[in-house]
Amino acid sequence: MRLLCDTAREWVALALRRFDEVLVDHAHCEKKAAAHALSMLAAFPTVAGLPRAMARLAREEAGHLAQVLSVMEKRGLPLGRDPGDPYVQGLQALVRQPARERLLDRLLVSALIEARSEERLALLGANLPDPEMRRFYSRLADAESGHRELFLRFARRCEGFEARLGQMLRAEASLIRELPLRPAIH
Template sequence: MTAALDAIHSFLPCRTPQRWIENALANQDLMLIDHAHCEKKAASTALSLMYRYVDNPDLLNKMSRLAREELRHFEQVLAIMKKRGVIYDHLTPARYAAGLRQAVRSEDPGRLVDVLIVGAIIEARSCERFAALAPHLDDRLAEFYNSLLKSEARHYRDYLTLAEQAAGESIDGRVAAFLAIEQRLIEEPDTEFRFHSGPVSD
């Protein structure tokens, strides 16, 4: 797992700010609620790709597996929340995913390439944050977050591989453009804490 995490650290433009980790530790109930939403949204994204691109067998197989895994993670987060007396409820979304998707092209194949790149970045950041948080959490939650690293790292690689296949050429330029957006979203101050928010000041 160390090699996979090293690859993700090399891929992402920055590490999670220490201030965000402090925010997360001070808002663990909120973190769990938003984490559940993130898992559900990840499954929904995978399913929407399956509905839209029915002629891409590799995508169909990878997204089917990904959706099942994300829904399983969703169930696991809900179980942890239930044991802790945390109520699952609606939350306003972070600006993160919407901020990344603003740069997605409107026509295929560019649209598909960009959506897959965004998926790769979100999965990579999730993996990086699970690893950053785990040493600071109680044993049960640390064990759970560490258990997610392998699948999140694989999801990131699957998304990037599919993006390269869809493009049929180098995607380095598009990846760099989205990573520049991602760095701003991760490092700039945010107004409310979410799993993919920037740091929130008091």
């Protein structure tokens, strides 16, 4: 799977200039990723292999959250309230409600979020001034690519995978083009 639209270069400049805000948003992303994995487990307990995969994913995302929180603590940054993520909300609005479609759509939305996060974290990993933070973000970007593949593996088993993936990729690209750039992961 390849995303149809690259992140604008301006996002990198904005993210580096207001990196503290990006860090706080990143912590919220990891928190939501962990909660999301558990919510997939709760929603689809009968899909073969999914509960265990989601339990492991939740643990890994919670580990990332703890790591980001410790970077924030060193910088004296509090977590604060989650202002919400218009990009993720835009993707979630595409999820169809009938049970079979819902499983496929939720898996694809998850895979897209992981793929976009991978791209952005890798950009931070390539462009942050501090070598330790570059390594940190490159490692996290690699983890996102594993998560993307995990969601795609389950999605491929669903009927209508190819066609729906194409629609979702196009919808994701339009969201990325339409939404204003923020000092945030998405």
